[in-house]
Amino acid sequence: MRLLLVEDDRLLGDGLKAGLMQAGYAVDWLRDGEAAVAALGAERFDAVVLDLGLPRRDGLSVLQWLRARSDATPVLILTARDQSADKVRGLDLGADDYVLKPFDLDEIAARLRALLRRAHGQASPCLTLDDIVLDPAARTVTRAGGPVELTGREFDLLHVLMQNAGRVLSRRALEEKLYNWDDAVGSNALEVHIHHLRKKLGNDTIRTVRGAGYTLSGSAS
């Protein structure tokens, strides 16, 4: 899952980026509204964590710009203003949720999971594919009731694939969702992770579509 974090405060931005990366997201962090607009115009993110008080371009204005171009990327607003008028305005302008500073990292993570789940039209908090169950909150995977040990990156890869079950994802699309700008992606890193996943979940779980990418075989429920 790739997140865009827009927060001007150096210390908070740094902490959020570290915390969200610990939670398994690929995070890109920008510190002003104009840069956020530029990034959102050029790339796709799974969700945006947006501070309201930003230099150069206010958070609400960024949100307005995003929705004006019919971009439905989920947006979680961070705000230090607790007046309900501010919340109402943010939600009316198209925010999907808001969190009041100071907040708990767990709460941010939980709200982001809920946003992403809704964005993928998924009602249950857990994802299932045949006998494979993935719990995004606990970051655990079971197969036929037995636990499967996955590394962080393997879990994230499986998560993305399960969210897009039935669709073919290109290698580039997968890399974009798994890595932020700072990560140096090795040319065959993705293949290595796919290889490991196949070893742990069964060879036929992930199907390679020649020239197109990867997809999960099996039926999601």
Added chain:
Amino acid sequence: MSRRSLRRQLTLLLSGALAVVWLLAAVVVYQRAHHEADELLDSQLTQVADTLLAFVSSGEIEHVVEVLHEHAVHNPVPTAFEIWYIDDDKPRRLAASPGHAGFESGLADGFSERQHDGARWRFFTAWSRDGHYRIAVAQAHAARERLAREIGLPLLVPATLALPFIALAVWWAVRRALGPVDALAREVDALDPRALAPLGGNALPDEIAPLRDAFNALLPRVTAALDNERRFTADAAHELRTPLAALKVQAQVAQRATTDDTRRRALDQVIVGVDRMTHLVEQLLTLARVEPAHPAGESAFDPAPALAELCAGRAAEAARHAQTLAVELAPDCRIVMQPAWFEVAARNLIDNALRYAGEGARIEVRLTRAAEGCRFSVADDGPGVPDALRARLTARFARGETDAEGCGLGLSIVERIAQLSDARLEFGAGLARPDGGHGFAAALRFAPPG
């Protein structure tokens, strides 16, 4: 009612003044009455004497005694008499009122006063027209006094009885006249401190109306000050939330870190965050402390030594960022300001320049002296502040468009100090930069000590 009560003062003063005037009037009335009584009795004396002389001249001496006796019985002031017949210079007493030793001889003619029989008497002496009879009539002074008192005192009684009523009337009048003051006090008392409304009461007396008008004129300023404080509290709470959020997030990152490196880095950030919060809280406290608490007792002083020390203390910080801190202090400047406040203001301006001018900047600290007063300025060749933004710089929590850390209170503090110390805070273009632009400059202009 306290000693300062207007009502009490007015009641006492008016009643006192009235009592004194009344007393003087009573004395005058009494003396007039006394005088009238004296005149009355004197004319009685001359009448008696005339009557006696008339009787005596016509040889009706016996009749005289009878008349006088009657007179003595019915008159509140008995009249005594003696009648002499003078022939060949030998006075012979013909008659005298009963119960009297003889009057002394040698009484002057007309009215006179004299001791007789151990008391004071008033005499009247007259001669018959042919010069043979001499007659003296007299009244005891004490009796005359008694009569005068009996006439005079009753006049004072109604006035005396009126006194308490006058005092009561004074009290009522004062109370009624001061009624609007009470009403105004009640109105002020009923004011809601959160929503101060102007006082009404158009029918106020001329003496109180200015008080109400002054109060009403003060209200907008009080309300503005209250609003300002309220906004400041809200702003402060808002400004505290972001660093608090940063602290919490960094602490949680440290808690969850799986590698020592990540944990150490997050904990370092926690310490940076605590330092930043400390700075913010200190600036907030400074701003709260800069109040007009000690307006008096400021004397002019030379700020140069304090500035020199301040700049020396910042040299290491400047060197760390390859900045040049040039200091030029004119001698013998005198400014009027609390020295401690001046240091706070100067420190904030210099620290702002160090913080925002950027790496390798040149910063010039100057103290100059001119006829219109001293000027302290800090100029840099940093990125500068757009004109549009300059006006907002002194707003609390306002920051220029900058990446540097700062809580946005420094210039608010300097502005506040300037306001309270009759100095002016000015912003302008700073030092010229190689790219043709200018840095930022802030200056404090002081009024000459007077």
